[in-house]
Amino acid sequence: MPWTYLGAALLLLVIGLLGLNLLSALRRMREDAARRALDLARFQEELAILREKHRKVTLEPLPWNGFRKFVVSRKTAEGAAVCSFYLTPHDAKPLPAFKPGQYVTFRLPDTRPGGQIIRCYSLSDHPHQPHYRVTIKRAGAPAGAGTSLAGVCSGIFHDQIREGDILDLRAPLGNFTLEPADAEPVVLIGCGIGITPVFSMLATLMHQKSRRTIWFFHGVRSSREHLFKAELAAFARANPQVHLRTCYSQPGPDDRLGEDYQVAGRVTLELLQRELPSNNFRFYYCGPGAMMEELTGGLKQWGVPDTHLHFEAFGPLSVKRVSHVTAMPATPAATRPLVTFRKTGTAVPWDGTHETLLDLAEHLGIGIASGCRAGNCGTCVLAMQSGEVSYIQPPGSPPEARTCLTCIAQPKGDVVLDA
Ligand SMILES: Cc1cc2nc3c(=O)[nH]c(=O)nc-3n(C[C@H](O)[C@H](O)[C@H](O)COP(=O)(O)OP(=O)(O)OC[C@H]3O[C@@H](n4cnc5c(N)ncnc54)[C@H](O)[C@@H]3O)c2cc1C
Ligand code: FES
Known part of the structure; x- marks a missing residue:
């Protein structure tokens, strides 16, 4: 008799364990399916952004060449x-x-x-x-450096x-553009000289007598840097749907809160969350790199989809110091792509130390002219004798076949460049 109870108990235990396993397997499957659905949604969103960027850079002919x-x-x-x-x-x-x-x-x-x-x-x-x-x-010039810099x-x-x-x-x-015919509410943010493209967006909407809801945040240190002050104030006065917030981070002694500026401090996510009625806007922003990184991360965390984030950096410093002028050893590491600069007879393995081919060339003391260093101006273009590159961000306009914009390019495998 006790053996029968023991057998039944064991059977129940086995069934229980099987049930638990089954339940946890089902839960895992549900979680996997949800994760896959989320990944797919993210992938589709990123694809939509890339398609849109690709469409913009390939389909629209330039009004003039050169x-x-x-x-x-x-x-x-x-x-x-x-x-x-x-x-x-x-x-x-x-x-x-x-x-x-x-x-x-x-x-x-x-x-x-x-x-x-x-x-x-x-x-x-x-x-x-x-x-x-x-x-x-x-x-x-950088702080402490002479005016020659x-x-x-x-x-x-x-x-x-x-x-x-x-x-x-x-x-x-450029792809950092506002479609004036859209009706969606927008938040335009320009910090420092980064106001220029977003002011153009606002001026366009005002010229078209758009009824779109517009929040305009302008971040500067004080009235000394307050650009387009009269125009901005006039736009806000004449258009109740324009909400202007000028932020002074270091107001001068004569700067008046409520008159010259509306916010003491910088443009931050906390400010946006405090001022905006919701996160349901398209955001266009331009300013110093640190502010843009902070805003992009913060806005994503706030639930703003990638497709609603539009930003432009004015590029890294156009002038970079050459740190070393001696070439790295020409022996390639077995698994790393080999980057060859044909004219200078330099070949080095791509080990990921440098972000772009232009950075690598400068590190080696190989002179390549550059301008924007952001894939926009075309100055750093080089012919490729062989190989392929990928871009860390989409070029402003696609370079010709068998050439690459070195300031945003990384080798996909062995590559031979004409420099
Ligand atoms: C798409 C885009 C749009 C832009 N729009 C605007 C705009 O509307 N308005 C605007 O003013 N700018 C804008 N810019 C930035 C502009 O293109 C230039 O980068 C900017 O004017 C600086 O160029 P520069 O020749 O005067 O300085 P550069 O000579 O290129 O020097 C850049 C900085 O590096 C410093 N520097 C120079 N040498 C050294 C060294 N050896 N060590 C350390 N630091 C050094 C300089 O002091 C300077 O601050 C935009 C950029 C891009 C990519
Ligand atoms: S430096 Fe302007 S595209 Fe590379």
Whole structure:
């Protein structure tokens, strides 16, 4: 008899264990299915973003190829160390429209023989004007360094470019654009000189008499850096759907809270969460790298989908110091792609120490001209004799076949470059 009880108990135990296993297997399957569904949703979202970017960079033809001559028709001071330049076509032919948020690329002669300086500047007005306008901040030297390290191109614009001068411009480009015909509410954020593309977006919506709800956050240190103050105030006064929040992080003694600015402090996620009625907006933002990283992470955590985050960095420093001029050993590690710079006869394994092929070339002391260092201006393009590259971010416009933009390129396998 006890054996019968024991047998029954064992049987129940086995059935119980099997049941538990079955339940936990079912739970795991449900969790796996949910995770897969989430991964798929994320993948589809990322695919949609990439498709959209690809569509923008491949389908839209440029209004002109190469460089076109423009006259500086007006130059105005906008505040501390910032000037606006108004540009009209030298050939007096019509001025092509652009999308608010796009930038133009300038080519200035360098003092070195045959040298040239290439830099990108966002268009800072709406596209229905008879001119293009760019607004340029003088890039000062790093703290403690001599003035010889001050920004080259912005210095030339401030000190040498005069009304009547003729400049070379590439056609407007860029994927950081607002679709003015959309009706979705938007949050526009511009910190420091990063206000230029988002001001263009706001000015476009105002010009089109858009009824779209717009929150505009402008982050600066004090009134000395407060760009487009009168225009912004006029837009907000005349349009109840425009909510303007100017944030001073270091207000001056004469700066008046409530009059000159609305918020003491920086533009942060906490500020957005405090001011906005919800997270249901499209966000467009431009400013210093640290602020953009902070906002992107914070907005994602707040539940804003990737598809609603649109941002642009003005690129890393255009000038980088060459840290070493001696080549790394030419022996390739067996499993690493081999990067060969044909003209200089240098071959090194790609070991992931450098972010891009341009960084690697500079590390080796191989001179490659660069401008934006963000895949926008095309200056760093190199012919590829063989191999393929991938890009760490989509190029502003796709380079020709068998060439690559080294400032955003990484080798996919062995690659031979014409440098
Ligand atoms: C898409 C896009 C849009 C842009 N829009 C705008 C805009 O609307 N307005 C605007 O003002 N800018 C804009 N920029 C930035 C602009 O293109 C330039 O990068 C900026 O003007 C600086 O260029 P520069 O030649 O004056 O400075 P660079 O000579 O390129 O130097 C950049 C910085 O590095 C420092 N530096 C130089 N040498 C050294 C060294 N050896 N060690 C350490 N530091 C050094 C300089 O002091 C300077 O601060 C935009 C950039 C991009 C990519
Ligand atoms: S430096 Fe401008 S595209 Fe590479």
